[in-house]
Amino acid sequence: MTNHSKTIVIDDAVPYAEAIFSHLGKVITLPGKSINAQTVKNADALIVRSRTQVNADLLDGSTISFVGSTVVGLDHIDQEYLTNNNIHFYSAQGCNSNSVAEYIITVLFELAEKFDFNLTDKTLGIIGVGNVGQKIYNKAKLLGITCLLNDPPRLEKEPGLVASDNYVDLNQCLTADIITVHTPLTRNGKHPSYNLISADKLKQIKPHQILINAARGGVINEEAWVNTNTKANIIDCWKNEPEINESLYQSAYLATPHIAGHSLEAKVAGSTMVYEELCKTWNISTQNDWMKELPEQPNIITVSQTNSIQKALNEIFNKTHDINRDDAAIRSDDIQKLHNKYEKYRRNFPIYREWDQQRIKKTNSQKLNNLLKKLGFTLV
């Protein structure tokens, strides 16, 4: 039964918001950017993704006592303000890490196909080895890709990692053939990541190297990146989204509108993690009736050839999430059109499912079948 005494304001990009949250109170859904002081003034809970700045300007004078974020980045949340004002805060850490990891692996196989190289001959540098970075590393290891890892904050907490894995300093990590960044965007503390790959660091980059940013705009210095000669730039996260830098955009071999973490499983995990926390906070039992609204399993994937395992994997990954489609969806030489398409496309992003939801028709290659199972696919 709905509790009409509570009001919950929710970003309308949170899937199944009404179905999941409505038994807890009156649900008001709004575009994340339209959530303002007026709309939250008399509400009890606020549930955001990444597009709402959560701070004193938004919450001063409101009745909000719970803020939930169904995404991972925290750079849009003034956590100190929330703590000082006794507002319970919860964010769904880890909810979309597998989605981002699958995006990166898909990108790697696409690059290998396009530039005709063997991934097992290349090194992959992973900067930030948290939920996302660790999953990329685990998958890369299964696929025989050599990795260099960089995460000074994690090493301080787990010094034993240096001995057991390929942890290196940032300069060495920047020598990898392909470099991918997965730190949060932070400006303070002992290891701020803003401008981590600075203009100076970018001078070390050689023309054979590939740079990927699916973390946040600003971790790699965009102004210097535009003028850095690389083999390819892959960019999912930008400064000033959706008004992204035109020159950097034109320099990108693959440019996607901040969708690496947008698998259905990631979005649903973010929503349910916040939902469970809100139920706990309000001391209400959880319900799962809304789950009947989830779509059916995707169709079985067939692989057209198995002579090259790398090519077969590229085909399969693309059939689960077509990143070229995401790039093409926003491509435009007219920057204004690009900016408009950017936000529109990500807000209406086509549903895709993670590998562990996918069924593949058994191939005639035992090696490929084994690899697919290890990557989470079901063989039928």
Ligand SMILES: NC(=O)C1=CN([C@@H]2O[C@H](COP(=O)(O)OP(=O)(O)OC[C@H]3O[C@@H](n4cnc5c(N)ncnc54)[C@H](O)[C@@H]3O)[C@@H](O)[C@H]2O)C=CC1
């Ligand atoms: N493109 C997309 O759709 C998505 C982007 N993200 C971004 O990726 C970031 C990482 O996500 P998770 O792995 O889930 O976060 P996490 O918090 O689990 O991992 C971040 C890791 O970065 C490390 N780190 C922090 N500062 C560093 C520095 N200066 N140098 C090297 N390592 C550093 C931390 O020690 C930690 O291990 C998020 O904060 C978010 O901004 C996350 C999900 C989706």
Ligand SMILES: O=C(O)C(=O)[C@H](O)COP(=O)(O)O
């Ligand atoms: O979790 C994060 O951090 C992300 O970057 C999300 O994938 C972004 O989600 P949106 O709310 O911007 O769709």
